[in-house]
Amino acid sequence: MAEQKHKLEIFRGRLKFKSNVQKIWGVLVFLSIVTAVEVALGIIKPPVLLNYFLGVKILNWLFIIMTIIKAYYITWDFMHVRDEKPFLKNTIVVPLLILIPFLLFILLYEGSYIFDIMFDGLKTWNFDIY
Amino acid sequence: MQASTVTNTNQDSWGGGGAKPLDAGYGKLMMWFFIVSDALTFSGFLVAYGFSRFKNIDSWPIADEVFHHFPFLHGVDAPMYYVALMTFILIFSSVTMVLAVDAGHNNNKNRVAFYMLLTIIGGAIFVGSQAWEWKNFIKGDYGAIEIQNGEILQFYDLKKQKRISIDEFYISSNQERITHDDNVGIWYQSEAKLPEITLNEVMTGFNNDMNLTVRLEKLDETGHKIVLSRDEAEIKLSSATRVVKGANLIRNEYGNPLFADFFFFITGFHGFHVFSGVILNIIIFINVLLGTYEKRGHYDMVEKVGLYWHFVDLVWVFVFTFFYLV
Numbered sequence: 001m002a003e004q005k006h007k008l009e010i011f012r013g014r015l016k017f018k019s020n021v022q023k024i025w026g027v028l029v030f031l032s033i034v035t036a037v038e039v040a041l042g043i044i045k046p047p048v049l050l051n052y053f054l055g056v057k058i059l060n061w062l063f064i065i066m067t068i069i070k071a072y073y074i075t076w077d078f079m080h081v082r083d084e085k086p087f088l089k090n091t092i093v094v095p096l097l098i099l100i101p102f103l104l105f106i107l108l109y110e111g112s113y114i115f116d117i118m119f120d121g122l123k124t125w126n127f128d129i130y
Numbered sequence: 131m132q133a134s135t136v137t138n139t140n141q142d143s144w145g146g147g148g149a150k151p152l153d154a155g156y157g158k159l160m161m162w163f164f165i166v167s168d169a170l171t172f173s174g175f176l177v178a179y180g181f182s183r184f185k186n187i188d189s190w191p192i193a194d195e196v197f198h199h200f201p202f203l204h205g206v207d208a209p210m211y212y213v214a215l216m217t218f219i220l221i222f223s224s225v226t227m228v229l230a231v232d233a234g235h236n237n238n239k240n241r242v243a244f245y246m247l248l249t250i251i252g253g254a255i256f257v258g259s260q261a262w263e264w265k266n267f268i269k270g271d272y273g274a275i276e277i278q279n280g281e282i283l284q285f286y287d288l289k290k291q292k293r294i295s296i297d298e299f300y301i302s303s304n305q306e307r308i309t310h311d312d313n314v315g316i317w318y319q320s321e322a323k324l325p326e327i328t329l330n331e332v333m334t335g336f337n338n339d340m341n342l343t344v345r346l347e348k349l350d351e352t353g354h355k356i357v358l359s360r361d362e363a364e365i366k367l368s369s370a371t372r373v374v375k376g377a378n379l380i381r382n383e384y385g386n387p388l389f390a391d392f393f394f395f396i397t398g399f400h401g402f403h404v405f406s407g408v409i410l411n412i413i414i415f416i417n418v419l420l421g422t423y424e425k426r427g428h429y430d431m432v433e434k435v436g437l438y439w440h441f442v443d444l445v446w447v448f449v450f451t452f453f454y455l456v
Contacts, residue, residue: 024225070447079440103173
């Protein structure tokens with residue numbers, strides 16, 4: 001086990017570490033920066049980013065993209081998928097990449113459809129006194 | 131490594147790992163398959179949350195207003211800092227776990243034990259933080275009124291232009307109504323615990339101060355809760371049914387009941403994962419100290435439990451985004 005090979009470069013080879021331990025700390029720094037940017041954006045909420053793009057705020061798109069980037073580095077470097085055989089990589093990633101967006105699309109589409117029905121349907125759903 | 135499997139074949143197996151399929155041990159493969167299925171479970175929960183949110187897109191509670199506590203900073207409005215800190219703690223404990231796995235590859239028993247201990251401490255701090263978060267959520271801070279159609283109305287001070295807690299304006303009626311227990315009534319029935327502040331007391335306080343009004347669950351175009359005028363608020367409040375303080379599975383002061391339900395369910399399920407992860411880590415830690423893996427000649431168990439631990443961290447990254455940020 002001692003001679004196990006680690007792939008030591010991240011960012012498509014732009015950043016290469018000398019040892020595995022160094023790479024782990026490097027990834028931690030990167031993940032911390034991304035989290036800090038997320039929190040800063042969440043607190044400042046720049047007005048420019050509050051416009052909508054494809055039905056979702058640009059700010060929320062940024063959050064989702066940053067989350068996926070974080071997820072990539074956690075699985076690839078902390079769970080060392082980077083060092084696994086391509087077959088194993090695909091066995092893990094492909095089912096999730098197919099099923100989760102599928103589920104997401106169906107349920108979010110259905111959710112907004114139900115919202116529309118309740119919002120401008122002919123019946124009232126709210127038997128308030130006025 | 132393969133204590134119970136036959137590895138004396140010279141044939142290449144599928145998946146490109148020589149004799150071992152996918153070049154991974156049996157336990158590690160099974161851990162990966164478990165993780166994939168658990169990832170689907172969590173995505174099911176988070177997507178269900180998204181569904182409910184899209185269904186109530188114009189009236190969903192605003193996370194920044196709900197989670198704004200920070201330890202030792204009482205009354206300071208600090209949205210998200212605490213959850214960000216929790217996220218950082220969990221990522222950091224993930225890093226110590228990778229370092230433990232790495233030390234295991236070098237068969238360095240003392241370093242593995244040291245990093246495992248740090249990981250356990252990080253996990254325990256995280257679970258504790260989550261318990262504190264739950265406590266604040268359940269206790270609530272502003273209080274609200276539920277009206278006949280189930281809507282939650284929160285109080286708002288027109289003069290100060292901010293929310294006001296019912297504790298600040300209710301007028302005590304100096305009456306004590308004792309909770310009805312099953313040992314005193316004729317029909318052996320008991321009732322739920324009485325609220326500390328009754329509806330009447332809140333309503334007297336409200337009628338006494340003309341600067342008070344209510345906020346609806348509904349959001350305006352800019353994403354803020356709609357504040358009613360005093361007259362509209364009086365009409366709305368004429369059908370008030372109860373005081374709501376804090377949160378439970380049936381109703382909560384933040385708005386839609388589903389919000390609290392998903393909060394309890396998703397963070398609870400995740401917290402349970404962290405808790406069991408800490409237990410597994412402790413078992414492995416003890417085994418490391420006893421020298422079990424040193425005798426075995428490899429630290430693969432550390433790696434397998436490490437995979438689970440990173441997965442828990444990974445799930446939290448998503449919960450953080452979809453519950454607190456988006």
